[in-house]
Amino acid sequence: MRVVIYTGKGGVGKTSVAAATALGAADRGHTTLVISTDNAHSLGDSLGVPLGPDPTLVRPNLYGLEVDVLTELERNWGEVHRYLLALLASQGVAEITAEEVVILPGMELITALLLLDQVDHDGRFDTVVLDTAPTADTLRLLSFPNAVEWYFDHLFGLQRRIVRVARATVGHAMKTPLPSDQFFASLERLHARFQRVRTLLTDPRRTTVRLVVNPEKMVIAETQRAFTYLCLFGFAVELLVVNRVFPTAATSGYFTKVRAEQEANLASLTELFGEIPQLPVPRYPHEVVGIPALEQLGRDLFGSSDPVTVRPTSSPVRFVERGGHPCIELALPYTGPDQVELSQRGDTLFLTVGPYRRSLVLPYAFTGRKVESANLANGTFTIRFASRRSPQEVARAA
Numbered sequence: 001m002r003v004v005i006y007t008g009k010g011g012v013g014k015t016s017v018a019a020a021t022a023l024g025a026a027d028r029g030h031t032t033l034v035i036s037t038d039n040a041h042s043l044g045d046s047l048g049v050p051l052g053p054d055p056t057l058v059r060p061n062l063y064g065l066e067v068d069v070l071t072e073l074e075r076n077w078g079e080v081h082r083y084l085l086a087l088l089a090s091q092g093v094a095e096i097t098a099e100e101v102v103i104l105p106g107m108e109l110i111t112a113l114l115l116l117d118q119v120d121h122d123g124r125f126d127t128v129v130l131d132t133a134p135t136a137d138t139l140r141l142l143s144f145p146n147a148v149e150w151y152f153d154h155l156f157g158l159q160r161r162i163v164r165v166a167r168a169t170v171g172h173a174m175k176t177p178l179p180s181d182q183f184f185a186s187l188e189r190l191h192a193r194f195q196r197v198r199t200l201l202t203d204p205r206r207t208t209v210r211l212v213v214n215p216e217k218m219v220i221a222e223t224q225r226a227f228t229y230l231c232l233f234g235f236a237v238e239l240l241v242v243n244r245v246f247p248t249a250a251t252s253g254y255f256t257k258v259r260a261e262q263e264a265n266l267a268s269l270t271e272l273f274g275e276i277p278q279l280p281v282p283r284y285p286h287e288v289v290g291i292p293a294l295e296q297l298g299r300d301l302f303g304s305s306d307p308v309t310v311r312p313t314s315s316p317v318r319f320v321e322r323g324g325h326p327c328i329e330l331a332l333p334y335t336g337p338d339q340v341e342l343s344q345r346g347d348t349l350f351l352t353v354g355p356y357r358r359s360l361v362l363p364y365a366f367t368g369r370k371v372e373s374a375n376l377a378n379g380t381f382t383i384r385f386a387s388r389r390s391p392q393e394v395a396r397a398a
């Protein structure tokens with residue numbers, strides 16, 4: 001299954017471009033599902049077709065869906081949800097309903113990811129186009145599978161051990177309900193699903209991110225930051241859609257200055273995003289609503305080419321050998337050395353850039369090796385490991 005993720009600053013045209021891409025993909029014969037993960041859904045309004053939590057036929061080959069947190073929670077959460085309710089009830093929060101659990105932070109992220117895993121698992125669609133919320137929320141969504149890994153390993157792994165001890169000693173005397181084995185089995189199933197969705201999302205042959213921008217300074221600045229964080233989490237950024245470019249013919253009088261500003265900003269895009277292909281689209285004299293307008297947008301964007309072709313990208317993380325030292329090279333564009341923090345605990349690296357933190361479990365060839373040095377140059381962060389395993393590690397392996 002091919003996944004195309006559109007993201008960008010609020011209002012730049014993500015929903016319109018995602019809908020246009022999906023229409024074009026369906027036209028070419030791809031069985032396509034366009035999903036809105038933005039809580040403030042507008043995909044149905046854009047297509048002019050009411051959408052819900054299940055795939056709705058928009059036209060041949062094209063289905064649309066707006067993620068509904070409550071529906072997904074009921075479908076996926078099962079045992080974990082029931083335990084959460086019991087736990088809250090034991091703390092005096094009686095009569096809590098599923099509707100109220102929805103407000104727990106992060107629920108919308110969990111549900112959107114599980115839905116994507118389900119769609120991949122069902123194998124009904126060969127193309128999925130994601131229309132997402134503005135960048136900050138989408139980055140939280142995309143970094144979530146990485147964070148979840150840490151929780152499962154540290155928190156639930158630990159809790160499971162504690163529960164075993166607790167059950168053996170205090171058991172029913174405790175007021176707080178002890179999670180059942182079923183709860184843990186259910187958690188483990190969820191864990192496996194998050195791992196699968198992470199593999200899907202960070203495979204550049206299957207999933208790519210496309211950034212939608214407008215030729216405006218503030219939009220570009222936010223998009224640059226988004227690009228950096230996407231690289232940090234291992235997403236392949238494939239395309240820059242430059243939306244709302246004023247045609248020269250339309251920019252006399254009042255709009256002359258707007259056009260001049262846009263031109264300067266368009267020139268800076270080429271400098272800033274270098275090798276990432278850019279596709280410009282004009283600012284239309286009308287809103288882009290309804291299928292005919294979206295089809296025009298699709299044609300202006302992709303011409304006669306397949307709108308979901310995977311353009312070659314390299315994964316932003318590479319494991320390489322340099323001068324006998326195993327190294328990790330990570331693309332981190334627009335980042336200064338003072339913005340990156342790196343620490344190592346056993347076989348896990350922790351990388352912090354701005355407000356985001358990623359854990360990176362080292363591949364087998366790197367295990368037992370200590371970071372020797374790290375260096376950020378020309379947008380690449382290189383982490384160099386000791387050429388040999390530590391004596392303790394050699395002894396442990398033996």
Ligand SMILES: Nc1ncnc2c1ncn2[C@@H]1O[C@H](COP(=O)(O)OP(=O)(O)OP(=O)(O)O)[C@@H](O)[C@H]1O
Nearest residue numbers: 010011012013014015016244282283284286287288
């Ligand atoms: N090239 C364009 N020319 C004219 N109007 C456009 C163009 N692209 C988008 N629009 C209009 O701009 C508005 C915002 O577009 P859209 O909803 O696609 O943005 P968005 O990035 O999804 O916004 P949000 O961040 O709120 O989800 C819509 O009314 C849409 O019709």
Ligand SMILES: [Mg+2]
Nearest residue numbers: 014015038042
């Ligand atoms: Mg939108």
